Amino acid sequence: MPSTRVAAARGSRSAFVALPFLSVLSVLLVAACGRVGFPYEDAAVQDSTVSDAGDTGTALDTSPQDTGLDTGTDADAGCTPTGPEVCNGVDDDCDGMIDEAFTLTSDPATCGGLGLEGTTTIGAVTWDRGAVIRRAKDILGGPVRMSCCAALSFGTGEPDMDLSLSVGTLLGVDGSDGLGHWGHFPDVATQGGNMDRRSFEVDWGPGMTLRNGPGDDFAVYEMGNYEPSAIRVNVGGTSWSPPRYEFADGFAVDHDANVTVYDLSDFGLREGEWVNAIQLENIFNSGAASGADRVDGMEGEGTVLHAGDPGYDTGRPLLDAAGGVEFDDTRLDTDLVWVVGLRPITPPGCCVL
Numbered sequence: 001m002p003s004t005r006v007a008a009a010r011g012s013r014s015a016f017v018a019l020p021f022l023s024v025l026s027v028l029l030v031a032a033c034g035r036v037g038f039p040y041e042d043a044a045v046q047d048s049t050v051s052d053a054g055d056t057g058t059a060l061d062t063s064p065q066d067t068g069l070d071t072g073t074d075a076d077a078g079c080t081p082t083g084p085e086v087c088n089g090v091d092d093d094c095d096g097m098i099d100e101a102f103t104l105t106s107d108p109a110t111c112g113g114l115g116l117e118g119t120t121t122i123g124a125v126t127w128d129r130g131a132v133i134r135r136a137k138d139i140l141g142g143p144v145r146m147s148c149c150a151a152l153s154f155g156t157g158e159p160d161m162d163l164s165l166s167v168g169t170l171l172g173v174d175g176s177d178g179l180g181h182w183g184h185f186p187d188v189a190t191q192g193g194n195m196d197r198r199s200f201e202v203d204w205g206p207g208m209t210l211r212n213g214p215g216d217d218f219a220v221y222e223m224g225n226y227e228p229s230a231i232r233v234n235v236g237g238t239s240w241s242p243p244r245y246e247f248a249d250g251f252a253v254d255h256d257a258n259v260t261v262y263d264l265s266d267f268g269l270r271e272g273e274w275v276n277a278i279q280l281e282n283i284f285n286s287g288a289a290s291g292a293d294r295v296d297g298m299e300g301e302g303t304v305l306h307a308g309d310p311g312y313d314t315g316r317p318l319l320d321a322a323g324g325v326e327f328d329d330t331r332l333d334t335d336l337v338w339v340v341g342l343r344p345i346t347p348p349g350c351c352v353l
């Protein structure tokens with residue numbers, strides 16, 4: 001197969017790298033105010049055009065009235081409600097309390113989350129092994145081929161990795177060989193790819209969630225030549241996002257694996273909202289009888305549009321890289337080996353910043 005590896009890995013984007021700093025910040029916040037926000041300044045009814053009586057400066061009220069006194073020059077400018085309270089270190093509902101009703105901790109295990117197990121770096125992306133997915137299942141199309149998919153580059157000599165959590169093994173490939181395995185989409189010649197939608201669903205087990213934090217939130221590893229998948233996330237345990245395709249962000253030569261990192265904000269979540277499952281679906285090229293999958297982004301990545309979807313007619317070609325080409329028939333058999341969170345995995349009521 002032709003190789004279009006992305007050789008230049010961008011720098012480590014793991015949220016775990018920032019954990020020590022965020023943990024210290026969190027402790028300071030709790031210590032300073034118990035996550036109770038400073039009173040918003042206000043002595044009169046909110047308005048949006050002039051300073052209220054008691055405002056000593058020129059700033060306008062921009063937030064709901066509260067019971068605190070206006071004593072400064074910023075008159076409520078500190079808080080504008082953005083929605084229900086979520087775990088994000090911010091007073092989203094402007095009630096003067098930050099992340100109220102959440103269990104606050106720096107350790108996910110203390111509130112029922114998956115424990116931290118130590119970090120691994122592959123392809124310049126670092127994540128905690130406690131944040132690797134725990135389950136995978138076929139949800140569309142036939143089962144993964146059992147005769148293939150041994151990921152030799154994740155085998156003995158990798159004591160840190162729990163190879164039973166590789167995607168193929170979780171899908172049912174026999175793991176008794178002690179190797180990691182990938183979950184395999186069909187190629188055109190052998191399995192009817194480009195005609196049949198195939199999809200895997202992965203998660204971290206019952207009740208476990210991945211929160212949208214600052215920057216990238218999860219990573220997907222795919223073996224060898226970069227081959228595509230469309231990603232959906234289950235938002236709040238209630239609705240699936242539209243599918244999204246992104247270019248690979250790096251290539252780990254030592255593991256023969258591409259890495260693509262995803263920011264849940266790109267799926268429409270605000271920071272603090274969470275997902276509890278991810279679906280990975282195959283891509284059709286222009287040889288497909290029903291027409292090629294397209295994207296809404298000018299560069300060739302973005303929200304995936306299937307033939308007949310709203311906006312399909314103005315969609316752009318889905319490319320293998322910026323300035324690249326369409327995935328040809330030999331590059332539709334995607335080899336998914338790891339899906340990992342880049343921050344702690346917790347129940348939705350747990351707040352680990």
Ligand SMILES: [Ca+2]
Nearest residue numbers: 091093095097
């Ligand atoms: Ca609040």
Ligand SMILES: [Ca+2]
Nearest residue numbers: 086088090099
């Ligand atoms: Ca909050």
Ligand SMILES: [Ca+2]
Nearest residue numbers: 213214215264
């Ligand atoms: Ca994010």
Ligand SMILES: [Ca+2]
Nearest residue numbers: 223224225227
């Ligand atoms: Ca591949």
